[in-house]
Each structure stands twice: as C-alpha cells, then as structure tokens.
Amino acid sequence: MQSAEFDPAGLARSLLRRSRQGALATLMAGSGDPYCSLVNVASQADGSPILLISRLALHTQNILRDSRVSLMLDERAEGDPLEQSRIMLAGRAEEAGGEDREILRRRYLNAHPSAQTFVDFNDFSFFGVRPSRAHLVAGFGRIVDLKPEQFLTDISDAEALLEAEQGVIDHMNADHRDAMNLFATKLLGAEAADWRCTGCDPDGLDMQAGTKVLRLDFPRRIVTPAALRQMLKEFAAQARAAASI
Secondary structure, eight states: OOTTTTHHHHHHHHHHHOOEEEEEEEEOOTTTTTEEEEEEEEETTTTEEEEEEETTTTHHHHHOOOOOOEEEEEESSSSOOOGGEEEEEEEEEEEEEEHHHHHHHHHHHHGGGGGGGTTTTTTEEEEEEEEEEEEOOSSSSSSEEHHHHHOOOOTTHHHHHHHHHHHHHHHHHOHHHHHHIIIIIIIIIIOOOOOOOEEETTEEEEETTEEEEEEEEEESSSOOOHHHHHHHHHHHHHHHHHHHH
C-alpha cells in the first residue's frame, strides 16, 4: 500500500518537466541490440520529451530505422543515485516538421539556450518522444507503472495559453526577474540566483538558473492568458508576504 503523501503521477510529471538530460536507449539496426546514449532533453507543453539530435549520431540512425525508444530521467541530485527518483519512458521518437518543429524548437531553446549555436545545422533535427507507458521508481516500495494519460498534461483546451506562452516568457524575463527570484526563493525554497522563466502550461511554470531547474505548480488548472496573469499576481503576493516575515 502506498502512503498518502506519495503521488506517483505528480512525481512523474515533475521529473518530465525538470529533467534536462537523460539516457536514451535505441535499437541497433540489423542486430536489434540495445544502444544507450546521453542526450539533452526539454519538454513539450504536455510534458512529453523533446530531443535535438544529429543524423550523424548512431542513436539518430537507429531511430530512423526503428522509432521505438526508452528514455530514463532521474533527479540528478547529490547522494546515492539509487535512492533518488527516476522514471523510464517507453514509446516512439517522431521527427517533427512544419509548425510542430517550430514549437519544439522554441521550447527546446528556452531550456537549452546554448543550443542556438548549432540548432540550424543541416544534420540536426527535432524529435518528440511519444510515451506509451512509464515505469517510476521513487524508493523502496514506491515502484509504479503509469499510463500516458496519468502523467501527461491535457492541453486540448489550452490553445490560447500556449499561443501566448512565448510572450509571457519574454515579459517575465524582461520585466519581472525580481518576481522570478521571489518565486524561487520564497515559494520553492531555492537559493537566490538569476532565475528566468523557460515555459508555462496548464499545470505550472518552469524556471531555470544555469543548470538548476525548478517547477512551480499551479494550485488550479490554467488555460487562458488572463487566468495566468491572475495566478502570477497571486504568486507574487504570496512571495512578497513571505519575504516580509
């Protein structure tokens, strides 16, 4: 029996949003032998992973022949890694084109701005990983298999929010860095740093400072820019109140 405090779906969503690197497993052409490599990742609006990979890389060549993949994401925290939470996603990696590519490009570069130097090289492509299942390990007795609908965010009614997302990110980073720092330090208990916004979706706000990544979950589902503005005002009031104590 799981404890009342253990929220497998919530932890899986958090790992998907906060992970910036992962171990990608593909299948070798011909032999079908497993091949594992380290990759950088970002997340789509629904939480599913984004990869930016070169066609010169063996894992990309494998995917183009057989799209089945596994991707392991973990806490990357100090201490024994086997005591940290991790999630293994199984699914298919699909190359993005057209409008989908532009969305993946934008979200990936928000999370990995250094990729700007090579993102438009001819051999690089964006792939979205479409999970079919997930295996979560969160410590002794906390091992759970999850279906996609349990850990991916429903974005079917959030078109207005997602269309406004980049404008929100740019505005927060240009005009409200002080608020971002308050969110990080007073609402999430992080150390003061140059925190910036990297994404938003119906479930929460993504923040990053260097290699440190935070996720600020919304207490209620947000699907419009107006509702997001109200939520950010509430967060700011809570953070300033905490700062004044």
